[in-house]
Amino acid sequence: GQQVMQxxxxxxxxxxxxxxxxxxxxxxxxxxxxxxQRPGGHPVFLIQLVKSxxxxxxxxxxFQFGEAxxxxxxxxxxxxTTDVGTYFCAGKQGGKLIxxxxxxxxxxx
Amino acid sequence: xGGITQSPKYLFRKExxxxxxxxxxxxxHDAMYWYRQDPGQGLRLIYYSQIVNDxxxxxxxxxxxxxxxxxxxFPLTVTSAQKNPTAFYLCxxxxxxxxxxxxxxxxxxxxxxxx
Numbered sequence: 001g002q003q004v005m006q007x008x009x010x011x012x013x014x015x016x017x018x019x020x021x022x023x024x025x026x027x028x029x030x031x032x033x034x035x036x037q038r039p040g041g042h043p044v045f046l047i048q049l050v051k052s053x054x055x056x057x058x059x060x061x062x063f064q065f066g067e068a069x070x071x072x073x074x075x076x077x078x079x080x081t082t083d084v085g086t087y088f089c090a091g092k093q094g095g096k097l098i099x100x101x102x103x104x105x106x107x108x109x
Numbered sequence: 110x111g112g113i114t115q116s117p118k119y120l121f122r123k124e125x126x127x128x129x130x131x132x133x134x135x136x137x138h139d140a141m142y143w144y145r146q147d148p149g150q151g152l153r154l155i156y157y158s159q160i161v162n163d164x165x166x167x168x169x170x171x172x173x174x175x176x177x178x179x180x181x182x183f184p185l186t187v188t189s190a191q192k193n194p195t196a197f198y199l200c201x202x203x204x205x206x207x208x209x210x211x212x213x214x215x216x217x218x219x220x221x222x223x224x
Contacts, residue, residue, distance in 0.1 A: 009149060033212065042199060042215040043152070088151060090213075097211065099144075099152040 004029075004091045006100030014108050019076040021103035023089035030092040032065055032072045037102070038085040046074075079107050112136065113216035115200050120221045122194075130185045130219045132200035139205050141183035142213065145169060146197040155198075158183055159205070187221060195223045 006023045013019050023032065031050045035043035047056055049065035049072060056063045062075045072091075076083055086102040113134045122128050134141065143155040154167030158177040172191025177183055183202075187194045197220050201213040 006151070035213075042218050043213070045212050045214070048212060090152075092211070096154075097213070101149060101151040 004100040115216035138202035
């Protein structure tokens with residue numbers, strides 16, 4: 001079936017280290033969205049990428065959409081304790097939004 | 110403030126009982142969705158509705174039912190046929206047009222525990 005694979009499932013970093021999570025799809029995506037879910041909270045929309053090769057930045061967060069529109073990444077530079085949470089990608093395939101399994105980020109002060 | 114309200118936040122039920130989770134939005138969004146979240150499995154789509162009086166099954170609809178009698182409301186019933194109902198349930202909505210099209214706004218969730 002349709003799947004969006006996201007890795008790693010967990011990532012533990014020291015505050016100040018960088019963090020990256022990756023999403024991969026076997027089929028071409030119309031667009032990809034990224035959400036953040038804080039512990040005990042609900043997913044909150046971060047960004048949407050639509051164009052092949054697109055790169056967007058939000059302060060310390062950099063989002064990329066692959067040239068083939070089958071993969072995407074989220075990179076956080078110099079993590080802070082406020083970055084803690086689970087990051088989900090969600091790819092649009094044939095009109096449906098398919099969520100990755102999420103990457104849970106913990107940051108040690 | 111516009112948003113999505115889910116209730117109850119926590120719910121405990123005995124096996125064999127049907128339960129209904131409420132979801133109300135005042136964002137004037139056309140589309141509404143129900144997701145189930147289990148640890149390590151991301152978000153799985155249960156049902157969605159693009160318009161009033163119409164809804165479609167998602168990937169894991171068995172054991173669940175919904176209705177969409179009003180644009181603002183999309184309640185989910187977890188029936189006794191659902192084999193493993195203990196989970197965190199998230200309601201979401203989206204507009205279908207404009208720059209925010211298909212971007213999901215989530216409610217705070219309802220955590221159901223079946224004893």
